[in-house]
Amino acid sequence: MMINENEINIARHCISYAVEHGADAARVSMNKSVMDGYNLLNGELDKVTHSADRSIYLYIFAEGRYGTFSTNRLEKDELESFILKAIEMVRMLGEDECRCLPDPARTEPAAKTGRELDLYDEGYESSNAEKRLAKAHSISLYGKTEACDGYEIISEECEYSESEDDNYLIDSQGFEGRHTETMYYCFAEVTIKAVDGCKYSGYWWEAAQKEADLDCRQCAAKALDKAVRQIGPRKRRSGNYRMVVDNSVASRLLSPIISALNASAIQQKMSFLDGSLDRKIFPEGMTLMDMARTPGKSGSRLFDTEGVATNDCPIIENGRICQYFVSTYMSKKMDIPPTVEDLSRPVLKPYLRDGDLSSEEKGVSLQPLLRRCGNGILVTGFNGGNCNPVTGDFSFGIEGFAFSRGKITHPVREMLITGNIIDLWNNLIAAGDDYRPSARWQIGTLAFENVSFSA
Numbered sequence: 001m002m003i004n005e006n007e008i009n010i011a012r013h014c015i016s017y018a019v020e021h022g023a024d025a026a027r028v029s030m031n032k033s034v035m036d037g038y039n040l041l042n043g044e045l046d047k048v049t050h051s052a053d054r055s056i057y058l059y060i061f062a063e064g065r066y067g068t069f070s071t072n073r074l075e076k077d078e079l080e081s082f083i084l085k086a087i088e089m090v091r092m093l094g095e096d097e098c099r100c101l102p103d104p105a106r107t108e109p110a111a112k113t114g115r116e117l118d119l120y121d122e123g124y125e126s127s128n129a130e131k132r133l134a135k136a137h138s139i140s141l142y143g144k145t146e147a148c149d150g151y152e153i154i155s156e157e158c159e160y161s162e163s164e165d166d167n168y169l170i171d172s173q174g175f176e177g178r179h180t181e182t183m184y185y186c187f188a189e190v191t192i193k194a195v196d197g198c199k200y201s202g203y204w205w206e207a208a209q210k211e212a213d214l215d216c217r218q219c220a221a222k223a224l225d226k227a228v229r230q231i232g233p234r235k236r237r238s239g240n241y242r243m244v245v246d247n248s249v250a251s252r253l254l255s256p257i258i259s260a261l262n263a264s265a266i267q268q269k270m271s272f273l274d275g276s277l278d279r280k281i282f283p284e285g286m287t288l289m290d291m292a293r294t295p296g297k298s299g300s301r302l303f304d305t306e307g308v309a310t311n312d313c314p315i316i317e318n319g320r321i322c323q324y325f326v327s328t329y330m331s332k333k334m335d336i337p338p339t340v341e342d343l344s345r346p347v348l349k350p351y352l353r354d355g356d357l358s359s360e361e362k363g364v365s366l367q368p369l370l371r372r373c374g375n376g377i378l379v380t381g382f383n384g385g386n387c388n389p390v391t392g393d394f395s396f397g398i399e400g401f402a403f404s405r406g407k408i409t410h411p412v413r414e415m416l417i418t419g420n421i422i423d424l425w426n427n428l429i430a431a432g433d434d435y436r437p438s439a440r441w442q443i444g445t446l447a448f449e450n451v452s453f454s455a
Contacts, residue, residue, distance in 0.1 A: 001034045001052065002180070003166045010074055011056065015172050017080055018060060022087045025101050027059035027171040029305070037161035038133050043142035045133065049161075058083065059171075062090045066099035098332035101306075106338070107175040108309035111302040114166065114180030118295045121182040121210045124164055136160035139186050141220045151192040151228060154199070158220060159187040162211075175307045183298075184211050188220035192227045202226025207438040209296060214438075226380070229401070233411040236402055236455055242376030243417065243451040244369050244403070247434050249382055251441040254288075256387040256394065256421050258343055261315065261323075263330035265389060272392035272422065273321065282319040282425050285351050290315050291442070292344035299345035299440035308340055315343070347442040350433040365434035369447045371406035373429065377415075377453060378403055385416070392421040398453075416454040424448060 011028045018026040037049040056079075057070045067090040071082055110116060139158040166180045189203040204222040208214040245253060259265060260273040273281065292310035294300050303309055306328055314322045323339050331338035350364045355372075370378065378401045385396035395418045401408045425448075432444030 001032055001164060001166075003030060003032050003168050003178075007032075007074060008168060010076060010079065011168060011170050013076060014056070014058060014079055014083060015170055018058070018083050018087065019172050021084060022091075023060050023062045023172075025061040025172045027101060027169070027307075029057040029059075030168045031055050031057075031166070033163065033165040035161055035163040036127075036129075036132055037159060038136035040136050040140050040142075040156075040158040042156055043137075043140045043144075045136075046157075048129075058086055060086050060090045061099055061101070062087055064095040064097055064099075065090045065093045066096055067093060098329055100328060100332065101171050101173055102308050102328040102338065104173045104175065106309060107173075107307040108177055108303035111177035111179065114168075114178035116302060117293065117300045119179075119181035119209045119298075119300065120164075121184070123211060124162065124182045127162060127211075132160060132162060135186070135216055139188055139216045139219050141224065145224075151194045151200075151231060153190060153224070154193050155191045156220060157187075157189045159185075160216065161185045169303070169305075169307050171307060177303045177307055179301055179303070182209060184208050184214040186214065186216040186219050188223040190220060190223040190227050192224070192231075194231045198231075200227045200230040202228075202230070205438075207298065209298060230399070230411050230413070233413045234402075236377070236412045236415060236453070238453060238455045240450050241453050242373040242429070243448045243453075244366070244373055244376060244378045245446040245448075246366065246378065246380045246400075247432060247436055247443060247445045249380065250443040250446045251439070252382050252396070253421075253424065253446065254346070254348065254441070254443055256389070256392065257288075257316075257425070258346065259389060260392070260421075261321070261325055262342065263324045263326040263334060263336070266324060267330060267334050270389045272388075272390060276321045277324060279321060280319045281321055281422060282316055283351075283353065283428055284319050285353070286316060286319050286425065286428060286431070287314060287349040287351070288316040289313070289347045289349065290343055290345060291347045292340075294345060297345060298438070301344050304341045304344075306341060308338070310340055310344055315346070345440060345442070347435075348431050348444065350444065351428065351431040353429050355430075363434060364430055364432040364444065366432070366445045367406075369430055369432060369445055370403050370408070373403075373447050373449075374406060375404050377401070377412060377451075378408065379417075387421060394419060394421055394424075414455075418452050418454065424451065427451070 034052045039047040069086040142156040185207045187205040191201040260271040265271040327341045380400040383397035387394035429447040435442040
């Protein structure tokens, strides 16, 4: 299913044909992907999915104008006609002198095979339906567990999938790059009914670039545990509490910051971090890295969608904003230096506001942070809500557990946390080093003080 040499030659032909017939510059992105999924319901095969996708995107720059077009037809004659019509349509658009290809010196020269970052499992092609189905059944625990006092399992959904993605990018300035990866994924959601008739559900997922790195066996057990722990929620008074956020959902509180660092949001006056570049906005010691070129890790890539080379660099260093995400277009539009279009693989470095990281023998993880915080609320899930991109004010529904003296006491539900994202992060007590290996966003358990909870 991989992009073959003939298809690469077709992409090259599209570039030369577009330039020969009126385009000042052009970029072509070709993608092929395939996914096989097996879904179980209550331990029985419920659905089998096979999806294959092929697409080619053309980015045409002509007479100071720009347009994007896509098709899944790769026959040369059809593509030539498609390109001529695309150029004709671009000429009908309004001029935009800021549209251009990136400086060739900024593009990535080393992405030749697509496998430089070790994201492709060579055993993918030898997989088969029988093997995938067996993997799906290995997730399920329906009918395999003993009856338990206090609840019964009423449904279980499991999914196992394998996918392959291949992208080839070329432009009229000579850039050619390729990115290839595989992904193995498992998921389980378990719903239970307690003795009082109330129903609770929990889910868990795991993912890996290589099959050998994916362990499906505990997926449903962890989903069941999350459901069982919700039994017997109690009301909690509104007030300001210390808040610990589980590493499985901690990225929700970082994503508004990432969005606010996008140059397009800043240019449109839709960012609460407008004017923050090179300023200390967050607490001393808070450091967020983009580890874009880490071999074998989800989210790693050598180039962005423009072909611009990525690099391992700080986004926030000791509380100071180090860079915005500035595409070539936004660089011209705002007259600021370009960077990369967006974040690849964020890593929030471990942090302790009042302590020495080296003294934490067992690392900065959930249980040590509960003990450090003493009393408060552990957030294990977010239920809706939003963050105002202009002001940074947020309101998120949460679920989780109250804890006292470092130990969980009871579940809580139907609570809101409100405040301002900048203020929240300036109340950061600690950021853990307990990253989930399967996650693209490497954010450990977080702890904050003085967070406003509404019952």
